[in-house]
Amino acid sequence: MSPAALNATALNAIAPEVTFDLATSSVRELNAALHQASDGSNARLWRVLNPEGRHAIAAGVDAPISIEIEGNVGYYCAGMNQAASVIIRGNAGQGVAENMMSGFVHVCGDASQSAGATAHGGLLVIDGNASARCGISMKGVDIVVKGSVGHMSAFMGQSGALIVFGEAGEALGDSLYEAKLFVRGGVKSLGADCIEKELRDEHKALIAAKLEAAGIAPGSVDLSEFKRYGSARKLYNFHVDNADAY
Amino acid sequence: MTAHNTTPRTLPRFSATFDPHTLSEIRRAAATGIYDIRGGGTKRKVPHFDDLLFLGASMSRYPLEGYREKCGTEVVLGTRFAKKPIHLKIPVTIAGMSFGALSAQAKEALGRGASIVGTSTTTGDGGMTPEERGQSEILVYQYLPSRYGMNPVDLRKADAIEVVIGQGAKPGGGGMLLGQKISDRVAAMRTLPKGIDQRSACRHPDWTGPDDLEIKIEELREITDWEKPIYVKVGASRPYYDTALAVKSGADVVVLDGMQGGTAATQDVFIEHVGIPILAAIRPAVQALQDLGMHRKVQLIVSGGIRTGADVAKALALGADAVSIGTAALVALGDNDPHYEAEYEALGTTAGAYDDWHEGKDPAGITTQDPDLAARLDPVKAGRRLANYLSVLTLEAQTIARACGKSHVHNLEPEDLVALTVEAAAMAGVPLAGTSWIPGRNGGY
Numbered sequence: 061m062s063p064a065a066l067n068a069t070a071l072n073a074i075a076p077e078v079t080f081d082l083a084t085s086s087v088r089e090l091n092a093a094l095h096q097a098s099d100g101s102n103a104r105l106w107r108v109l110n111p112e113g114r115h116a117i118a119a120g121v122d123a124p125i126s127i128e129i130e131g132n133v134g135y136y137c138a139g140m141n142q143a144a145s146v147i148i149r150g151n152a153g154q155g156v157a158e159n160m161m162s163g164f165v166h167v168c169g170d171a172s173q174s175a176g177a178t179a180h181g182g183l184l185v186i187d188g189n190a191s192a193r194c195g196i197s198m199k200g201v202d203i204v205v206k207g208s209v210g211h212m213s214a215f216m217g218q219s220g221a222l223i224v225f226g227e228a229g230e231a232l233g234d235s236l237y238e239a240k241l242f243v244r245g246g247v248k249s250l251g252a253d254c255i256e257k258e259l260r261d262e263h264k265a266l267i268a269a270k271l272e273a274a275g276i277a278p279g280s281v282d283l284s285e286f287k288r289y290g291s292a293r294k295l296y297n298f299h300v301d302n303a304d305a306y
Numbered sequence: 307m308t309a310h311n312t313t314p315r316t317l318p319r320f321s322a323t324f325d326p327h328t329l330s331e332i333r334r335a336a337a338t339g340i341y342d343i344r345g346g347g348t349k350r351k352v353p354h355f356d357d358l359l360f361l362g363a364s365m366s367r368y369p370l371e372g373y374r375e376k377c378g379t380e381v382v383l384g385t386r387f388a389k390k391p392i393h394l395k396i397p398v399t400i401a402g403m404s405f406g407a408l409s410a411q412a413k414e415a416l417g418r419g420a421s422i423v424g425t426s427t428t429t430g431d432g433g434m435t436p437e438e439r440g441q442s443e444i445l446v447y448q449y450l451p452s453r454y455g456m457n458p459v460d461l462r463k464a465d466a467i468e469v470v471i472g473q474g475a476k477p478g479g480g481g482m483l484l485g486q487k488i489s490d491r492v493a494a495m496r497t498l499p500k501g502i503d504q505r506s507a508c509r510h511p512d513w514t515g516p517d518d519l520e521i522k523i524e525e526l527r528e529i530t531d532w533e534k535p536i537y538v539k540v541g542a543s544r545p546y547y548d549t550a551l552a553v554k555s556g557a558d559v560v561v562l563d564g565m566q567g568g569t570a571a572t573q574d575v576f577i578e579h580v581g582i583p584i585l586a587a588i589r590p591a592v593q594a595l596q597d598l599g600m601h602r603k604v605q606l607i608v609s610g611g612i613r614t615g616a617d618v619a620k621a622l623a624l625g626a627d628a629v630s631i632g633t634a635a636l637v638a639l640g641d642n643d644p645h646y647e648a649e650y651e652a653l654g655t656t657a658g659a660y661d662d663w664h665e666g667k668d669p670a671g672i673t674t675q676d677p678d679l680a681a682r683l684d685p686v687k688a689g690r691r692l693a694n695y696l697s698v699l700t701l702e703a704q705t706i707a708r709a710c711g712k713s714h715v716h717n718l719e720p721e722d723l724v725a726l727t728v729e730a731a732a733m734a735g736v737p738l739a740g741t742s743w744i745p746g747r748n749g750g751y
Contacts, residue, residue, distance in 0.1 A: 091528045115521050120458055120529030135518070136525040140458040154521075155512035159456055174512035178453035180497070196511040197453060199497040216507065218497045235505065237498060296502040297485050 078103045083110040087117055094144075097123040113153065118146055124163075135172075138165045141182065157184045160201055173210065176203045179220070185274045192229065195222045198239050204274045214241050215251065221270055223286070233289050237296075241289040242267055253295040259288040331574075342574040343482075345407075345663030345673065346633060347475050347566040347610060352583040354566070354611055355620040357730030358723050359739060362709040370708040377704040378714035381628045383605045384466060384535020384558040387527065391558075392444055392466055392535055394628065395424030396700045397715055398618060401563075401609050401632035402448045402468065402539070404430025406483050406492045406504075407570035407663065408636075409680035410437045411688075412672040415639050417441030418685060419692025423700070428468060428630075431481060431506050433495045434460040441689070446537065449526065451480065451507040454496040458529055466559075467526055468537040469519070471548075472508075474563030474610045476572045477541025477581045481506035483570065487666040489675040516551040523556040537561050542587035542610065543580075549594040553604050561630065562591050564610025568633040570673070571664030584610035584621070586733040589720075592625030601625065615702020622703070623718035624734060631699075638695035639688040640670045 080090050090108065097103060101123065108129040111117055115134035118127050121144040129137070132150035142161045151169035160179040167175075170188035177193065179201030186194075189207035193215060200219040208226030215231070217239025227245035234251020241254075242263070250256070264283040272278055320326055331342065363369035370377060384391035400420050405413050407430065414437040420427045426444035433455020439445055447464030449456065461467065472478060483492075483504040493500040513522045523536055538552040539561035552560045564584025569577065588608055595601040608621050609630035621629045636642075642650075644657040649669035653660065663673035671682035707715045710722045724739040725731035731738040732745035 087528065088532070092531060095531060116525040116528040119525050122458065135521045136512070139525050140461070140529055142458060154518070155525075158512045159453060159458075161457055177512040178456065180457065193511065197507070199453070215511075216505070237502075296499070298482070298503050 076102055077105045077107065079107045079109065081109040082112065082114060082117075087114050090117065091119060091121075094118060094121045094123075094125075094127070097121070097125050099124060101125065111150070115153070118144070121146075121163075132169070138163075141165060151188070152186075157182070157201070160184065170207070171205075175205075176201050179203075181220075183270070183273055189226065195220070195239070198222065202270050202273070204270060204276075208245065211248075212251070214239055217241070221266065223267055223270055225281075233291070235295065236289075236291040238291065240266070242286040243289065244285045244287075247287075247289070250289065253292050254289055255292045257288045257290045259284070259286060263288050343571055343664055344574050344577070344661040345569060345571050346577070346661045347568045348578050348583075349661075350578055352565065353585050353727065353729045353733055354583060355585060355617045357585070357726045358620050358734055358736065359726060360616075360619070360623075360706055360710055360722050361724060363711045367711045369711050370713060372705060372708050375708065376713060377708050378716075379700055379704060381605070381716075383537075383607075383628070386558045386600075386604055387532065387556065388466075388535040388558055389531075389533045390465075390535075392426060394426060394444065396696060397622060397628040397703070398612070398696055398699050399425050399446075399607060399628055399630045400427040400635050401567070401630040402428035402430040402446070402470065402473075403632055403636075404432040404483075404570065405435045405438065405495070406430075406432040406487060406675070408672060409674055409683065410435055410491075411680050411683040411685045412636070412639060413438040414441050414685040415683065415688035415692060416635060417445070418689025419635075419638070419696065420444070422689065422693035423696045425696065426465065429464075431483075432492065433457075434463065435495075437685075439463060441685075448539075451510045452496075452505075453511070454498075454504075454506070461526075461534075462530055464534060466535040466537060467530070468539050468561065469523065469526075469557075470539045471552075472541035472543075472563075473539065473569060474541045474565050474567030474581055474584070475569035476576045477543045478508060479572055479576055479580070480508035481570065481572065482664070484664045484666075487664065487675045492675060516555050519551075519555040527556075535559055537607070539563065541565075541567075542582050542584060545582075545587040546590035546594045549591040549606075550598060553595065553598050553600050557604060559605045559607060560591065560595075561607045561609070562587055562626075563630075564608070566611030567609050568636075583733070584608055585730060588621060588624040588626060589733070589735040595625075602627070612699075615699045615704075616706060618699050618703040619706040619715065619718055620723065622715050623722050624720060627716065634695070635692055636672055638692045639672055640683060640691070641668070641672045643670055646670055 106127045111131045113134040117137045119139040122142040124143040127146045129148045134153040136155045138146040138157045140159045141163045143163045145164040147166045152167045152171045154172045155174045157165040158177045160182040162181045167186045171186045171190045173191040174193045175190045176184045178197045180199045184203045186205045190209045192210035194209040194213040196215045198217045198220045202221045204223045206225045211229035214233045218237040221240045224243045228247045230248045231251035233254030236254045381394040418441045421443040427442040428446040446466045449469045485501045535558040537559040538557040540548040542564045565581035605627040607628045608626040646669035666674045668674040671679045723736040
């Protein structure tokens with residue numbers, strides 16, 4: 061059956077694994093088929109070959125299925141993901157898992173800027189580095205970066221946790237709301253209203269839980285090496301005396 | 307009586323530069339150390355549609371009979387790429403205004419009124435409410451930098467998506483919803499603590515220019531299976547290039563908002579000094595569409611200071627496909643109604659001038675999250691008023707179109723217009739009345 065001809069009925073009739081080769085099919089055909097998937101679909105594992113940096117791969121999926129992408133992806137891969145588990149065996153372009161609502165996205169390589177931007181939920185794991193604005197305006201997502209993150213990461217972060225094994229660039233957590241930031245390495249500078257806070261046991265427990273969800277073996281990381289950053293909450297309500305902070 | 311008492315004296319004279327309002331603002335700034343924040347659009351007089359007149363039919367043109375001959379008003383938006391374009395019965399839409407800035411009752415009333423006459427409403431920052439989706443037969447879902455409340459379920463419920471780059475009151479600016487309007491419900495929808503000032507970023511978090519926007523729009527189309535028309539909204543500042551870039555980015559519809567367009571809240575200095583009037587913006591935007599061969603293929607919606615059917619007709623004659631109203635819609639609902647004059651006075655203002663929408667104390671129950679104030683607005687009655695007003699706008703536009711001999715309001719054209727002032731003639735690209743002179747054109751200067 062041609063992938064383009066897939067429909068909801070066909071999805072329930074075919075094998076539990078589906079292979080989609082983007083060398084011969086379009087992203088539109090792939091996404092249209094993925095959008096027909098549901099809790100009841102027989103097709104549980106979708107393999108995507110030859111992504112070759114194409115944009116919006118697996119964007120808008122709303123089903124608890126697994127998607128494995130064999131190669132590099134362009135912008136907005138897994139954008140607005142709900143419930144799906146997406147593994148990218150390569151690097152990811154701008155805005156991977158942007159506005160994710162739930163589910164799991166794993167980038168095996170590096171991620172470009174705005175990874176996990178505005179995401180409301182789910183878990184984003186990046187094995188390599190993430191560029192600027194990682195977790196910008198995050199609204200509940202958890203992000204684990206095993207490398208370093210670029211400047212302005214977690215800018216205006218509202219909720220969720222950003223855990224960075226490496227270093228953070230300039231202006232980490234600028235204008236932060238209630239997102240929780242943990243960085244093991246150095247931080248070049250903190251943004252407006254972002255301060256270092258005491259790392260207590262409950263925070264170590266939180267990190268441990270997120271790392272376990274990310275598939276990192278308990279005990280393999282010394283949690284005490286992380287530093288915690290959060291909002292000073294001094295800019296929550298505008299006051300002229302704080303004008304030079306903006 | 308002494309000579310001193312009989313000597314004629316000149317009346318006290320206020321400076322045109324340092325007028326009483328300016329002086330009061332200097333005193334207020336000196337006392338507080340902070341700029342003035344308010345809602346609405348520019349209050350200064352700028353060249354506007356009032357400076358244009360229609361040339362009715364006469365010997366050289368045949369008019370249409372006002373009560374006999376059809377004059378169409380329907381508009382189709384999103385014909386470029388969307389599988390499901392929007393069909394409006396009238397060329398007037400309701401501009402984006404958020405739940406948060408407005409009460410839930412006001413949003414519901416907007417939906418009710420618009421649906422009665424067959425047009426659309428638009429969400430605003432903070433997401434989609436059941437009240438608005440439930441009452442708006444055609445709902446445009448704004449995609450803003452903050453992404454407050456943004457989710458794919460609501461995205462798919464929408465009839466169109468409007469990517470907001472800017473708005474006329476503050477092109478280049480973000481927004482702020484002050485803590486007093488962040489109720490439990492507003493806070494929950496925006497994933498923020500109650501009572502804090504909620505900032506809306508001025509730039510999108512995951513794209514930075516037109517090349518990126520093209521890919522962003524592609525993503526939105528993919529998520530919604532290419533069904534929804536995608537608008538791009540810009541504040542009027544460089545309309546030729548902004549329109550061209552929006553088309554290049556893949557927009558189905560360009561929304562162009564002039565400086566008279568309102569905002570829920572921003573600095574007065576921003577409102578009054580950044581951006582250009584809608585009159586100056588339409589022709590360059592239309593020119594961009596024409597240069598790209600996209601006029602009428604990518605639709606143009608203009609807004610900012612639309613009040614009457616004459617304004618609607620003039621905007622369409624200059625090349626727009628439809629207009630949006632915001633401030634006028636709120637007035638139709640009951641905003642700034644003299645009925646509440648005593649309460650406006652208690653707030654230090656007067657009906658017609660009240661613009662502290664950000665404070666959430668609106669006596670009319672529209673720009674507030676106070677449950678008691680909001681309960682004053684009956685969404686059914688207010689929706690009916692809005693529908694009536696929208697009908698009048700449409701009837702007035704038809705009246706003018708027929709007088710110009712047009713069987714559809716879209717057949718109005720710049721040739722039907724003249725200008726009363728040199729400035730308006732230059733901005734609108736139509737002759738000064740009684741002449742053939744278009745400043746800046748015809749080899750002119």
